[in-house]
Amino acid sequence: MSLPELEPFLSWFQRNGGTIDLDAIGFKCFPSTEGGRGAVALKNIEKERTLFTVPRSLILSIKTSSLPEKFGPKIWKECKLDTGWSGLILCMMWEDAQTLDSKWSHYLAILPTAFNTPMFWNDQDLKELEGTPVVEKLGKEDAERDYHDKVLLALQRRPDLFPPESIPNHYSLERYHVMGSRILSRSFDIEHAGTDDVTLEEELNNEGDRSIGSAMDVDDHNETAGAEDGSIQDGPLLEDEDENDAINVSMVPVADLLNARFGSENAKLFYEDKELKMITTKPISAGQQIWNTYNDLPNSELLRKYGHVDVLPLSGGGNGNPADVVEIRADLVLSTFLEQSGSAATSRSERIDWWLEQGGDDIFVLETNFEIPEAMISLTRLLYLSSDEWEKARDKEKPPKPRLDSQASGLISLVLQKRIAHYPSTMKEDEEMFENEARMPLNKYQALIVRLGEKRILNSTLQRLQIAKSDSSQKRKSAPPGPNVSKKKAKR
Numbered sequence: 501m502s503l504p505e506l507e508p509f510l511s512w513f514q515r516n517g518g519t520i521d522l523d524a525i526g527f528k529c530f531p532s533t534e535g536g537r538g539a540v541a542l543k544n545i546e547k548e549r550t551l552f553t554v555p556r557s558l559i560l561s562i563k564t565s566s567l568p569e570k571f572g573p574k575i576w577k578e579c580k581l582d583t584g585w586s587g588l589i590l591c592m593m594w595e596d597a598q599t600l601d602s603k604w605s606h607y608l609a610i611l612p613t614a615f616n617t618p619m620f621w622n623d624q625d626l627k628e629l630e631g632t633p634v635v636e637k638l639g640k641e642d643a644e645r646d647y648h649d650k651v652l653l654a655l656q657r658r659p660d661l662f663p664p665e666s667i668p669n670h671y672s673l674e675r676y677h678v679m680g681s682r683i684l685s686r687s688f689d690i691e692h693a694g695t696d697d698v699t700l701e702e703e704l705n706n707e708g709d710r711s712i713g714s715a716m717d718v719d720d721h722n723e724t725a726g727a728e729d730g731s732i733q734d735g736p737l738l739e740d741e742d743e744n745d746a747i748n749v750s751m752v753p754v755a756d757l758l759n760a761r762f763g764s765e766n767a768k769l770f771y772e773d774k775e776l777k778m779i780t781t782k783p784i785s786a787g788q789q790i791w792n793t794y795n796d797l798p799n800s801e802l803l804r805k806y807g808h809v810d811v812l813p814l815s816g817g818g819n820g821n822p823a824d825v826v827e828i829r830a831d832l833v834l835s836t837f838l839e840q841s842g843s844a845a846t847s848r849s850e851r852i853d854w855w856l857e858q859g860g861d862d863i864f865v866l867e868t869n870f871e872i873p874e875a876m877i878s879l880t881r882l883l884y885l886s887s888d889e890w891e892k893a894r895d896k897e898k899p900p901k902p903r904l905d906s907q908a909s910g911l912i913s914l915v916l917q918k919r920i921a922h923y924p925s926t927m928k929e930d931e932e933m934f935e936n937e938a939r940m941p942l943n944k945y946q947a948l949i950v951r952l953g954e955k956r957i958l959n960s961t962l963q964r965l966q967i968a969k970s971d972s973s974q975k976r977k978s979a980p981p982g983p984n985v986s987k988k989k990a991k992r
């Protein structure tokens with residue numbers, strides 16, 4: 501079973517050294533909530549079965565595209581195409597402009613040309629995401645700056661490679677965003693093996709900082725590229741773009757046709773010297789979707805990178821994404837403390853500098869276990885230490901223990917309330933909207949799902965904190981007299 505639109509592509513793939521077990525894997529359109537176009541098991545497949553292999557020569561990256569060689573490493577670097585994604589984006593635009601002369605023309609022809617990610621939303625739809633981290637992580641302005649500063653410069657330097665008449669169709673800002681979104685939602689991070697043809701790579705790697713700092717690269721989560729088992733995960737591995745070389749960011753034909761859903765992975769990409777292999781990680785029954793993993797991201801990240809959200813039954817009731825999180829900036833803890841205590845910012849700046857020097861977090865992450873992160877408690881207690889206690893902590897180089905005393909839980913409750921107030925609507929209003937508006941536009945629905953997931957975490961965490969607070973004050977009230985009191989009593 502395959503889709504007619506994929507046939508020329510799959511023939512190209514096999515003619516060029518790719519292998520695919522078309523008795524075991526087919527392609528079909530699943531409902532949009534399950535990813536749309538994706539891979540399906542055509543028969544029962546056992547675990548550890550290779551579904552397809554992709555020779556490294558079919559990967560599209562700045563190492564394999566012939567554009568960087570044509571440029572020469574010197575101009576490539578002068579145009580700063582060796583950092584971030586702009587080099588690969590330019591390669592993809594150039595390959596696309598070569599039409600059938602490009603090795604990847606059949607591949608590029610099956611890639612999406614329109615995206616549903618917030619990068620392409622209008623202001624009204626973006627307003628629906630207020631309070632979530634999505635908008636500030638979009639990086640649209642950074643992308644546009646890269647386009648103007650790097651890509652336009654490269655186009656001007658080599659009019660022989662980029663004829664002026666080809667610019668509106670192939671090298672526009674709009675095409676730049678489309679190629680960037682293809683990378684964001686479909687690329688893999690792959691260490692390049694083999695050293696036959698490393699001139700450019702050597703050239704590029706001889707320079708200092710080569711971290712990827714492009715527009716889509718605003719978050720700083722810590723996934724690593726290529727797990728110990730040699731497996732490669734889809735786009736999410738690019739989250740650690742700061743650590744990843746631009747040269748490793750790769751488009752992998754066929755492998756990027758697999759969808760993903762929280763906890764559903766049953767196949768994974770593994771690398772070897774000469775090829776990549778998609779191998780099943782679980783038995784798959786005939787008719788089931790073959791799912792890769794995007795690293796089980798929260799809905800805010802799924803929406804930003806891929807343009808969809810995961811909605812599954814939650815263990816505590818209701819539906820949502822078990823991987824949802826809420827980020828709380830340490831700044832908010834500090835400003836709430838200063839406001840509450842009436843202290844001046846300068847009174848705590850030394851402690852904050854020290855906290856950061858010690859490697860303390862500047863963002864705390866609440867999860868669906870509704871627990872307060874220990875680092876958040878420790879920072880809160882650091883702010884409350886008396887001068888003597890603070891000096892002792894500093895001398896011993898030990899931040900306070902994460903004990904949720906009444907001061908810490910009082911301040912953290914306020915912080916959570918303030919974080920909740922970042923959203924223009926309440927959770928109750930969102931729940932009513934969810935129940936009453938049967939046919940909502942897709943962007944509005946997805947933004948609502950992201951907000952609701954975050955608000956559930958915030959409200960449940962706050963509730964738990966308040967219950968714990970009232971339990972402990974209840975205990976204090978009803979506790980038998982402490983040892984000192986009873987001693988005194990005994991003396992009387």
Ligand SMILES: C[S@@+](CC[C@H](N)C(=O)[O-])C[C@H]1O[C@@H](n2cnc3c(N)ncnc32)[C@H](O)[C@@H]1O
Pocket residue numbers: 532533534535536537538685686734756757758759760761805806807808809
């Ligand atoms: C790596 S591609 C997967 C193949 C893609 N469906 C296609 O037609 O080429 C990633 C894109 O697939 C879609 N997708 C993947 N998993 C999904 C899911 N669980 N729900 C909805 N869409 C999904 C999203 O549009 C995402 O940007």
